[in-house]
Amino acid sequence: MLIPAPLLASLLPLLILCRETFSQYSSDQCSWKGSGLTHEGHTRDVEQVYLRCSQGSLEWLYPTGAIIVNLRPNTLSPAAARLSVCIKPTTDSSGTNVYLDRNGKLRLLLQEQEQAQGKVHCFGIQExxxxxxxxxxxxxxxRITAFQYELVSDRLGADANSVGAHCQPCSDAEILLAVCTSDFVARGKINKVVQEEEHSSITVEMSRLYRQKTQVFVSGGVRGRRWTGRIKMSVHCGVRSGEGEFLFTGTVRFGEAWMGCAPRYKDFLRLYQEAQQQGTNPCHVDTD
Structure with missing residues (x-):
């Protein structure tokens, strides 16, 4: 059916408005890229950006005025209120200052010169x-302002300025749960420890890789039965290279592996077998 030209003309503004509204409030948007040139003549305008994924990125070219970035998980649950937000600016990010806005009150998070350091900064999603x-x-x-973001569990600590800032022993229950829920789980040994300014980086060789969220460990050795990679942790952990195998677990943040629970493998095996006899294991692990 053909729509009369006068009626089509009257509907056109409404159709444009619907298209713009859908674009602005799309619920599955993970990343955003915009330009200050689009509202250069209206530098007092504050644009609202809505990102509803567990991770993504933002890139603002030629920044003018201000934007408000609303980060939300893509599912609603009581646990969402306890999430932390971690952002990692690119080393060439510049042109802006970054604040936290809570009910119209601003708190400085990152000055322009701090963004070039490329450090991870975390805060509670309720902040x-x-x-x-x-x-x-x-x-x-x-001038381009750009950063990656990730929504993480509050276990990492919203008060930390960097991922993996804390180091503490894991309980038996935490070890068993870490095997089931961590981004990576592997059995192997420590080959080398490098102490850096804000963290330690250990080089590991894995004899068995149970799981990895992303490819932080690469395959090698005879028939691909060995994996190598690096895991970061706080300098306060006092890790040393030595004999024996460990069960490495942890999280992957911004493409880097960060240590979680890492018991000696023989201790984990004893713990796992005891829990298996009692029927309290949260998940199954092939220990053969």
Missing amino acids: GAIFIEAIPRTDISR
Whole structure:
């Protein structure tokens, strides 16, 4: 059926509005890329950005004015209120200051010069939205603000400035649960420990890889039965290279492996077999 031209003309503004509304509030948007040039003449405008995924990225070219980034999980549950948000700026990110906005009150999170360090900064999801304000300049042609973000469990600690800032022994129950829920689980040994300014980095060789969320450990050796990689942890953990095998578990954040529970494999095996006899294991692990 053909729509008369006068009626089509009257509906056109409504159709454009619906298209723009859907684009702005799309619930499955993980990443956002925008330009300050689109509202350069209205530098007082504050654009709302909605990102509803567990991880993604933001890139704001030629920033002018300000944007508010609302990060939300893609599922609703009581546990969502206890999530932490971690952001990692790119080393060439510049042109803005980053704040937390809670009910109109701003708290500085990252100054422009701090973004170039590329460090991970975390905060509780209830602490507010991310308010990114452009620094007024006559020349904005080379300014780009960009960062990755991830929503993580509160176990990592929203008060930490970097992922893996804390180090504490795991209880028997935590070890068994870590095997079931960690981003990576592997059996292997420590070949080398490198002490860096804010964390330790250990080189590991795995004899068995049970699971990895992303490819942080690469295959090698005879018939691909060995895996190698690096795992980061706090310098306060005092890890050392030595004899014996460990069961490594942990999280993957921004493409890097961070240590969780790491008992000696013989201790884990004893613990697992005892729990198996009692029927209290949260999941099955092939220990043959």
